[in-house]
Amino acid sequence: xxxxxxxxxxxxxxxxxxxxxxxxxxxxxGESFGLVGESGSGKSTLLRAIAGLAPxxxxxxxxxxxxxxxxxxxxxYREVQMVFQDPYGSLHPRQTVDRLLQxxxxxxxxxxxxxxxQRALDEVGLGTGFRFRxxxxxxxxxxxxxxxxxxxxxxPSILLLDEPTSALxxxxxxxxxxxxxxxxxxxxxxFLMVSHDLAIITHMCQRLMVxxxxxxxxxxxxxxxxxxxxxxxxxxxxxxxxxGFVRA
Amino acid sequence: MSTLLEVDDLRVTFPTxxxxxxxxxxxxxxxxRERLGIVGESGSGKSQTGRAIxxxxxxQAEVTARKLAFDGIDLxxxxxRDRRALRGKRIAxxxxxxxxxxxxxxxxxxxxxxxxxxxxxxxxAEARDRxxxxxxxxxxxxxxxxxxxxxxxxxGGMGQRAMxxxxxxxxPEMMIADEPTSALxxxxxxxxxxxxxxxxxERGMGLIFISHDLRLVSSFCDRVIVMYAGKVVxxxxxxxxxxxxxxxxxxxxNCMPKIGADRHPLPVLDRKPEWAA
Amino acid sequence: MSAEAIQxxxxxxxxxxxxxxxxxxLGRAYVAWRRFSANRLAFLGLLILIALLVVAAFxxxxxPYSPTFGDLKGSRLLAPSAEHWFGTDDLxxxxxxxxxxxxxxxxxxxxxxxxxxxxxxxxxxxxxxxAGGWIDAIxxxxxDIFLAFPKLILALAFVxxxxxxxxxxxxxxxxxxxxxxxxxxxxxxxTVRNSDYIKAVQLMGASPFxxxxxxxxxxxxxxxxxxxTLDMAGIILTAAGLGFLGLGAQPPLPEWGAMIASGxxxxxxxxxxxxxxGFAILIVSLGFNLLGDGLRDALDPRSxxx
Numbered sequence: 001x002x003x004x005x006x007x008x009x010x011x012x013x014x015x016x017x018x019x020x021x022x023x024x025x026x027x028x029x030g031e032s033f034g035l036v037g038e039s040g041s042g043k044s045t046l047l048r049a050i051a052g053l054a055p056x057x058x059x060x061x062x063x064x065x066x067x068x069x070x071x072x073x074x075x076x077y078r079e080v081q082m083v084f085q086d087p088y089g090s091l092h093p094r095q096t097v098d099r100l101l102q103x104x105x106x107x108x109x110x111x112x113x114x115x116x117x118q119r120a121l122d123e124v125g126l127g128t129g130f131r132f133r134x135x136x137x138x139x140x141x142x143x144x145x146x147x148x149x150x151x152x153x154x155x156p157s158i159l160l161l162d163e164p165t166s167a168l169x170x171x172x173x174x175x176x177x178x179x180x181x182x183x184x185x186x187x188x189x190x191f192l193m194v195s196h197d198l199a200i201i202t203h204m205c206q207r208l209m210v211x212x213x214x215x216x217x218x219x220x221x222x223x224x225x226x227x228x229x230x231x232x233x234x235x236x237x238x239x240x241x242x243x244g245f246v247r248a
Numbered sequence: 249m250s251t252l253l254e255v256d257d258l259r260v261t262f263p264t265x266x267x268x269x270x271x272x273x274x275x276x277x278x279x280x281r282e283r284l285g286i287v288g289e290s291g292s293g294k295s296q297t298g299r300a301i302x303x304x305x306x307x308q309a310e311v312t313a314r315k316l317a318f319d320g321i322d323l324x325x326x327x328x329r330d331r332r333a334l335r336g337k338r339i340a341x342x343x344x345x346x347x348x349x350x351x352x353x354x355x356x357x358x359x360x361x362x363x364x365x366x367x368x369x370x371x372x373a374e375a376r377d378r379x380x381x382x383x384x385x386x387x388x389x390x391x392x393x394x395x396x397x398x399x400x401x402x403x404g405g406m407g408q409r410a411m412x413x414x415x416x417x418x419x420p421e422m423m424i425a426d427e428p429t430s431a432l433x434x435x436x437x438x439x440x441x442x443x444x445x446x447x448x449x450e451r452g453m454g455l456i457f458i459s460h461d462l463r464l465v466s467s468f469c470d471r472v473i474v475m476y477a478g479k480v481v482x483x484x485x486x487x488x489x490x491x492x493x494x495x496x497x498x499x500x501x502n503c504m505p506k507i508g509a510d511r512h513p514l515p516v517l518d519r520k521p522e523w524a525a
Numbered sequence: 526m527s528a529e530a531i532q533x534x535x536x537x538x539x540x541x542x543x544x545x546x547x548x549x550x551l552g553r554a555y556v557a558w559r560r561f562s563a564n565r566l567a568f569l570g571l572l573i574l575i576a577l578l579v580v581a582a583f584x585x586x587x588x589p590y591s592p593t594f595g596d597l598k599g600s601r602l603l604a605p606s607a608e609h610w611f612g613t614d615d616l617x618x619x620x621x622x623x624x625x626x627x628x629x630x631x632x633x634x635x636x637x638x639x640x641x642x643x644x645x646x647x648x649x650x651x652x653x654x655x656a657g658g659w660i661d662a663i664x665x666x667x668x669d670i671f672l673a674f675p676k677l678i679l680a681l682a683f684v685x686x687x688x689x690x691x692x693x694x695x696x697x698x699x700x701x702x703x704x705x706x707x708x709x710x711x712x713x714x715x716t717v718r719n720s721d722y723i724k725a726v727q728l729m730g731a732s733p734f735x736x737x738x739x740x741x742x743x744x745x746x747x748x749x750x751x752x753x754t755l756d757m758a759g760i761i762l763t764a765a766g767l768g769f770l771g772l773g774a775q776p777p778l779p780e781w782g783a784m785i786a787s788g789x790x791x792x793x794x795x796x797x798x799x800x801x802x803g804f805a806i807l808i809v810s811l812g813f814n815l816l817g818d819g820l821r822d823a824l825d826p827r828s829x830x831x
Contacts, residue, residue: 084721129542134553154729182513197505245441245464246467
């Protein structure tokens, strides 16, 4: 098996604050990998650094065997796409769904836009009735489906998911998680998914990395978590917290 | 058990350009000195229920009820002045994000002192001592230091503790907490809940805990009300959540991923129009 | 059209499920129009400006006399009467006709200034805001230099250098009025440049040029339109001021500011000579201000879910 994505001793520094302190990980092709941690753990920063939205101070990122430079080229964006956390902030407020989906096709010079947009909307379960709506005419779950369609329309092989369901209601969350799983199976995608919720990560991912203060705490498999085979106190705390409140 | 709050057929209606929208449609329950959870998804009317009890409904909306009484006082008939006096002194409210509910230009300590002195006649020195004691009660390790900090200088968890301290300083008998821990990390969330739990049981307060997280609420509260589309669909004891009858409650419980439960795909909620009827 | 047909057309416009790009766009415009027309004062402003346009377009038909030739012998400084509604000036010209023809020059100034200044401001502001760093620093310091001088003084200096005349006055006003637009556009850009939807477009591989042009500028345009409309009154007054000082329109051009200037000599005895163009300036400025306020309410994305 080849690594679809590998990150080696990656450092990210914002104004002397080390948001990421030499983190390494390797995600196999077709695998779903989870990043878990609390706010400030650097999990989102890691995702953004891979996408090129946060500057890497040192270390390297390799995608499908190709080492990335400081600037991402167009080919990179056809391999890697991202879904953001807040569905209310990730869609342009003055553009219709149609226009949102057209944009990536126009940038990459795809000719068969009409067909691709139809297919992308069908794939995320929206259908063409939503095609000419503005984002304010959509619910949170529908917005997130549009965001997923937008990420898929360039047919990437790797999808970066930044807490894609944390702003959604529990019932909508289940629908979106199911959709993501189905898409991954059908398109044989590689997922790198960030969440603060251990249950979601164990549901969605085979392997995961627990992060704290910009560092990796430990690498685990979903099976390890289910059988409570964890070695670090921090992970144990997270596990306990995920079970809800226990009266002392 | 004495009844603190009685709500009968509460309705909150918002006028809009396209017609009137009923956010809360006939909610009834009563609260004693206990922990009551109100659970629902966005748009279920859970927050508007809390706000209506608190008297914080936006002015253009209309609040009606057959009965809305706190300790025998008719809240809908009370003057704005009387309601203000009740707020803070006898009924307190905690909101989701302390960043928006604390005054950014006033130190945390001063805000607590101000709150205390609006409701009780106490001297500056005594007020300060009581504020420090309150900060200690919400498990802030170095109360004297936090006393002089401004809200932007503390973390979310610390801010929420300060908020709780401020709300509890006047010794209210009832507290409404609207998603008090949703903005916090899970481990901090449990600390804050622990503090809330201890204070509520020590002081014998009534607590209404509003949240979207059914599992969290059921682990924390004595009783749970499940709301859907502005109505109460089910009321049950938290310990009996597993025996919930309504398909919405069951669906809500089922659709959350659980560690160790291998369910692919997750069961999704099949919303029936008759639930909202 | 029957009531049913109107209703069905309205439903089509307000549809939550537009079936085409066109319908979505029209529906959006219709919502903005409804919000705008619900505002009576803004509607009044719009009517004033439409009236101005009509008057300017049909000045030849509407004006009873020539604006530039008067009867020096028989009709100097006549008071308003049935024959000369607004009276006549010192050269015996009918003031009503001059005011009517003057509307053309007012429109000319206003439109040219808007067409020159707004795009410059938009471009400078969005580029500075999006690029940041040294590009931002240089562009904004240039903007600051322009802002450091009082507008009229700077315009005076430009006209003095370029020579008097209405084209140069327009140019001078345009050069002095873009900096506030640049500031607005930059502020707006700064609030959206770090939003996820701009990040998402970056992740599509869009060039900075494309992002600014297609994703950021459309967001800045509505607040810019509002600001330009509200500034129109000021532009008219500046043009009138330059005309008044003899640096704008040259006689015998019937420009309102120049008319006031020539009328000020008799303002106590023959008040109508300066009063009529002054009143015209007042009405048109009011119209622009009312329209601007209405547009702000109708277009501001923060004031609703549009």
